[in-house]
Amino acid sequence: MLIAQISDTHIKQSGSLAYGRVDTERMLRDCVAHVMTQNPLPDVVVITGDLVDFGQAQEYELLKDCLAPLTLPLLLIAGNHDERQNFRQVFSEERWAHLHQHPEFVQYAVTLGELRFIGLDTLIPFEGGGMLCEKRLAWLDETLAASKQPTVILMHHAPFLTGIVHMDAIGLSGRAAFAEVVAKHPHVxxxxxxxxxxxxxxCVAGVMASTAPSPAHQVLLGLLPDTPDSFVMEPPGYQLHLWREGQMVSHQVVLGDFAGPYPFREDGQLIQ
Ligand SMILES: [Fe+2]
Ligand SMILES: [Fe+2]
Structure with missing residues (x-):
């Protein structure tokens, strides 16, 4: 089973650039077109939050239009730039949108092929940081207990500190309690x-946890405490996670025009 992960699409109203510089709409359209060139095609596309930039209904409508060429099952979760009500309304036709069990939180569990996917809601309205409160974690615990199928958890804020100080400052509260829940369920x-x-x-509670690049702008890699809160236009990308024989292997796809591919061999001989 092949999972494509796109993250942090930050779609704005048409014609607006993120932070005055980044054409997130064009970059997402390029990413979506690239996903559809994969052979084999992914079995599902997950988008791990910050779907739009300001949580506006028009932004979600434009996002929906950008995603229309993806003729694949699609799972979306909210990030700190999202707004639950507008998100739910615009994507109300998606199957997973009917599976959230809280009136407050956009959390769901859905089975696709060999894997179960649990979407978590780490959003705190109008804040950059995220949270997994007791209610959200109790739901996670119950939902994990309900099926022993191998399960992928989708969540916007990472449940670990990264060393990028300004991002850790807007990280996830409830990390330790989340790790305790995961540790109880070895099928994650x-x-x-x-x-x-x-x-x-x-590694979180013995499980590989990871973050994905954006198809648009990347956060500056800076491990010093005074690294400025800034972004860079490093090559954008997305990830492919291959589930095979009970193991998940992850690949990074870099978007852009690069030379090659070139052969290693000519007439069966390594090129010297
Ligand atoms: Fe983001
Ligand atoms: Fe975010």
Missing amino acids: CRILCGHLHRPIQA
Whole structure:
């Protein structure tokens, strides 16, 4: 089973640039077109939050239009730039949108092929940081207990500190309690996150947790405490997670025009 993960699409109203510089709409359209060139095609596309930039209904409508060429099952979760009501309304036709069990939180569980996917809502309205409160974690615990199928958790804020100090400052509260819940359920096979706008991996309760790059702007990699809160236009990308023989293997796809591919061999001989 092949999962494509896109994250932090930050769609704005048509014609507006994110932070006055980034054409997130064009970059997402390029990413979507690239996903559809994959062979084999992914079995599902997950988008791990910060779907739009200001939580506005028009932004979600434009996002929906950008995603229309994806003729694949699609799972979306909210990030700190999202707004639950507008998000739910515009994507109300999606199957997962009917599966959230809280009136407050956009959380759902859906089975696709061999895997179960649990979407978590780490949003705190109007704040950059995220939270998993007791109610959300109790739901996660119950939902994980309901099926022993291998399960991928989708959540916007990462459940680990990254060392990028300004991002850790708007990280996830409730990390330790989340790790305790995950530790109780050994069928959690992967935790896929966003928010960091770059690929980072860490082990949480014995499970690989990771963040994905954005198809638009990336957060500056800076591990010093005084690294400025800034972004860079490093090559954008998305990830492909391959579930095979009980193991998840993850690949980074870099978007852009690059030379190659070139052969290693000519007439069966390594090129010297
Ligand atoms: Fe983001
Ligand atoms: Fe975020």
